[in-house]
Amino acid sequence: MANATITNTQIASATVTDANLQYGKVSNRQGGSATDWDVNGTSNYVPSAVKIQVGTIMVGSGTNSTAVTFPVAFSAYPAIFLTSQYGTGASKLFTTTGTGNSGFTIQTFDGSNVTANVSVRWLAIGTP
Numbered sequence: 001m002a003n004a005t006i007t008n009t010q011i012a013s014a015t016v017t018d019a020n021l022q023y024g025k026v027s028n029r030q031g032g033s034a035t036d037w038d039v040n041g042t043s044n045y046v047p048s049a050v051k052i053q054v055g056t057i058m059v060g061s062g063t064n065s066t067a068v069t070f071p072v073a074f075s076a077y078p079a080i081f082l083t084s085q086y087g088t089g090a091s092k093l094f095t096t097t098g099t100g101n102s103g104f105t106i107q108t109f110d111g112s113n114v115t116a117n118v119s120v121r122w123l124a125i126g127t128p
Helices: none
Strands: 013-017 029-031 043-045 049-059 065-069 079-085 092-097 103-110 118-126
Touching (some): 049 103, 079 092, 103 118
Antiparallel strands (some): 029 043, 049 118, 079 118, 092 103
16 A cells, blocks of 8 residues: 555545554454444454544534534444533533434533533444
8 A cells, every 4th residue: 555645634534445554453343334434232342444534513502412524424333432522510421312324413411501612523434
């Protein structure tokens, strides 16, 4: 595989052939489906190709859900990971609902009754 230069506009969506990454490799994964990374299970798989997409979205105060559309759709449901950064005193919990090949919804629960905008970062890994 030849080295390539990636610009900032290309970083939101990348397909990695042979599951090789510059500083590592997705050599194994566990789940209930060879292609659908969102299915629970204990079967072992060796991915031949992996798509990784990342993003950040603002979840507004008083908003219970926010839709996210992937820059490029996956061929099957990906695994999705969320993290957030918010201001002092805010206490929000996040989960995903409505996961599909082309996106998902961030469902929020506010345990502090604080109205605050929250920046949610997401990472999706799946089959190209």
